[in-house]
Amino acid sequence: xxxxxxSKNIYxxxxxxxxxxxxRFSYWENSLFEAIxxxxxxxxxxxxISLIFNKFLYFAGFNSLTNxxxxxxxxxxxxxxxxxxxxxxxxxxxxxxxxxxIIISYFSNYKKRINLKSALxxxxxxxxxxxGFGMIHMALYLILLxxxxxxxxxxxxxxxxxIPNFISDELMKTTLGGILYLLVxxxxxxxxxxxxxxxxxxxxxxxxxxxxxxxxSSEIVKKNYIKTVVILISSIILFFYFIYYYxxx
Numbered sequence: 001x002x003x004x005x006x007s008k009n010i011y012x013x014x015x016x017x018x019x020x021x022x023x024r025f026s027y028w029e030n031s032l033f034e035a036i037x038x039x040x041x042x043x044x045x046x047x048x049i050s051l052i053f054n055k056f057l058y059f060a061g062f063n064s065l066t067n068x069x070x071x072x073x074x075x076x077x078x079x080x081x082x083x084x085x086x087x088x089x090x091x092x093x094x095x096x097x098x099x100x101x102i103i104i105s106y107f108s109n110y111k112k113r114i115n116l117k118s119a120l121x122x123x124x125x126x127x128x129x130x131x132g133f134g135m136i137h138m139a140l141y142l143i144l145l146x147x148x149x150x151x152x153x154x155x156x157x158x159x160x161x162x163i164p165n166f167i168s169d170e171l172m173k174t175t176l177g178g179i180l181y182l183l184v185x186x187x188x189x190x191x192x193x194x195x196x197x198x199x200x201x202x203x204x205x206x207x208x209x210x211x212x213x214x215x216x217s218s219e220i221v222k223k224n225y226i227k228t229v230v231i232l233i234s235s236i237i238l239f240f241y242f243i244y245y246y247x248x249x
Contacts, residue, residue: 137210
């Protein structure tokens with residue numbers, strides 16, 4: 001599939017209108033898949049990951065983890081093994097979820113419906129990509145950077161991630177700390193916007209390197225930065241509008 005056509009120059013208002021129609025067209029498919037995936041996450045994925053983590057914790061001789069012990073565990077051989085074992089599993093769970101949503105969205109752009117079985121088959125056909133040399137970069141993006149963006153695009157496995165309150169509260173006590181805190185948030189927002197198309201490029205164009213996908217996404221956004229930000233914000237507003245509309249009317 002080809003995601004971007006350089007010959008097309010769609011106006012902003014038309015693009016927002018198209019986004020509205022696409023979200024409306026595929027709303028129930030997205031909602032059904034997310035409901036099923038959240039149930040699977042709660043009943044299978046999260047318990048399985050917790051079981052593995054707790055086993056490694058037990059083998060390392062830890063009963064529980066404080067902030068200091070977490071660092072010590074992470075630097076131990078069992079912490080390293082935990083990272084090696086769990087990272088591909090966590091990335092895989094997040095990757096499949098985002099892939100299916102992206103595939104449904106892609107077909108809705110052409111007013112076509114795709115059943116969940118076909119979408120899952122397509123998503124699983126790309127799962128090998130995450131086990132390449134770009135896995136660490138994808139892990140940092142999917143597990144850390146994307147959740148910190150926290151604008152509705154998060155995975156069911158990592159529903160919410162934020163800068164700890166004790167860190168943000170301490171930073172906000174001084175002018176310099178407040179500036180640093182806002183700067184960190186600005187960098188997170190900036191990187192997420194620049195890499196917003198990276199997963200789409202991996203899934204829809206078959207790019208096997210996340211680094212190349214992120215670079216290509218950056219090049220696309222660089223030429224249309226303001227437009228991308230406006231469309232992103234508009235899509236988020238439209239998404240939450242549909243959630244409110246269909247749940248309360």
